[in-house]
Amino acid sequence: MTSLPSLLGGLDPTSDRAVFRQIADQLREAIDRGRFTEGEKLPSEAELVEHYGVSRMTVRNSFSVLQGEGLVHAEHGKGVFVRPRPPVRRLASDRFARRHREQGKSAFIVEADAAGSHPKVDSLEVKEEKATQDISARLGSVRRVLARRRRYLLDGRPVEFATSYLPLDIARGTQIAEPNPGPGGIYARLEELGHRLDHFEEEIRARMPSPSEVKTLHLASGVPVIHLIRTAYDTEKRPVEVCDTVMAADAYVLSYQLPAT
Amino acid sequence: MTSLPSLLGGLDPTSDRAVFRQIADQLREAIDRGRFTEGEKLPSEAELVEHYGVSRMTVRNSFSVLQGEGLVHAEHGKGVFVRPRPPVRRLASDRFARRHREQGKSAFIVEADAAGSHPKVDSLEVKEEKATQDISARLGSVRRVLARRRRYLLDGRPVEFATSYLPLDIARGTQIAEPNPGPGGIYARLEELGHRLDHFEEEIRARMPSPSEVKTLHLASGVPVIHLIRTAYDTEKRPVEVCDTVMAADAYVLSYQLPAT
DNA sequence: CACGCATACTCGTATAGACGAGTGGGCAAG
């Protein structure tokens, strides 16, 4: 065990930088330099109070800065730890290509298996409901829609929450309205129903999660979400599905390939 | 002026939910319901202390929750305000299409002018430097690169910070190495130099900003950044540029169009 | 009228103390 003074310098009383920021700076730098590694426990609040000669609230204030930056997370009764970077899922722009649909299993399962993770899909809900104004506009002024909700987990950790919306005149009474849409997913079913897919539009935003998203995705504080809204169009240029997806940002890298046309 | 009790209910002492969370919940709900509108001032700390009968630190704690969610921001000496949603810039996936390059001005300027904003590009730095390991790998094992750094502002607000990296054997001694790369930007120059562009690859991540990014982009707390890394390939499949971009997430929506192939 | 200052209000920082609750190790009883 290295002593604290050797890891963490002292304060500069002449500086106009707030004490809790100075402490946060030193901890951040120590983490960046690898003095504390992923998953490692930082000094306890009491130790830092002792080391810097400040009050406990000041130390906690420093920790809350680092938590907001997504650098550390606290565990009640244990300590404050450097947040490990989880394995990321790479979403390639060809992930919905027809050739990937030929096989039986869902894209998520196939891909995760290949990466050596244990995938799981849960909290599936399929029901008809009133379309929000936004969804209605995207689907071309429909009033009611079929909504398919599901949550994706990797190795037990929830990473993504998605809802697909489809016009009732397309989906009602088909296998799309069943909990299990069958091999190749709903896109395969849509094509069987004569809606040959032409292209997708994806809109991407990033923001902090709402409390309910924090709960659903078990997000640590300081982890934003990626909000992706995909609209699928058939060859008649008709929007046939809107998929609204919220992803834990620390678990994803999105990748797109664009022609220079 | 509506009285506080009519806007904000009371606490539930029997609940096991922390008091500061209950207060945050009530404020959040009031904001969501539009009882406080964008840019509007929330009750001051003192007023909430009075209303709830709690200590000031507890109220501040509530505010810090909402700040972390990006819902509100505090202004020293003035108050705490509902954070206004700034106008967003829409980045379409065809924004680098050759046809947009024919004109004289940069894509950023043209687009912002059209949207009625006042665009500005500043802090331009152009220099040769050693490639980081990541940049080197993306450009095909080059050791040194030309780096072009610039910051984009809309109506005085910095929204994006970008660095382009180009292999020296391509860029050195050309107009690309000048502060002003000329009409159509560096992509136009690359094509003139015989590197006809074939396609781009974009990688997208979202995360909380580093302290230096907070400074450069004047980010409020609770605003994540979108980190976009674009690699441009010429028709020989050679990577000719890597552009590393950090954007204020509340100012952008990215939009992509994908073929269903 | 114009300027400058006092003042009241805002949030920012920091201290000191108290109690609660989750975790894990050690020790004593069975």
Add this chain to the structure above:
DNA sequence: CTTGCCCACTCGTCTATACGAGTATGCGTG
């Protein structure tokens, strides 16, 4: 040896107080 409890250590919540610093307003002086 196993079980169960106690205790020490951790972070979580909350109070009460103090002073500093930025902002806006109004009033009095020139």
